[in-house]
Amino acid sequence: MVGGNAIRGMRIGASGPSSESERGETAPRHVVSYWCANGHEARLSFALDAEIPDEWDCPKCGLPGGKDQENPPSAGRTEPFKSHLEYVKERRSDEDGEALLEEALERLRQRRGRA
Incomplete structure (x- = not known):
């Protein structure tokens, strides 16, 4: 193979396990939703034994999001x-x-x- 590369066409990590049966089982998780003042919902997956935060910054607008959809946290005053x-x-x-x-x-x- 003149000027060739033995791993041509491969991506980093592409040769590793590709399915859950090869990687092993994932940790048990549950999904928590956070809502910001703009009505955006962020659905995050946490391990069952993880400490769940009360607030999470919205990935769309950056405002703080809370677990209560009807009463999202207010945006703090920014200097x-x-x-x-x-x-x-x-x-x-x-x-x-x-x-x-x-x-x-x-x-x-x-x-x-x-x-």
Whole structure:
């Protein structure tokens, strides 16, 4: 076989067991449904001995989902993204900023010999 590959056409994991009889039995499971405020249902399979969470994020919209279809959890308040400058402005007044700028400019002038 010139320039061939012995595993050509195979996918990773394709040579492993392909049916449950070859892999063994799956763990006993039960399905739990979660509903978000937009009415989306997420059906998740959990092992019988697993701890089932009260909330699960909706895979469609990202809102939190609960087990009660009639009363889904409300979307938490999300804070908008703040830049570093916005955080600094929260801590300092405009006067503080002007004073710091003037101080920095004065140091720069002194380093350049223009005092």
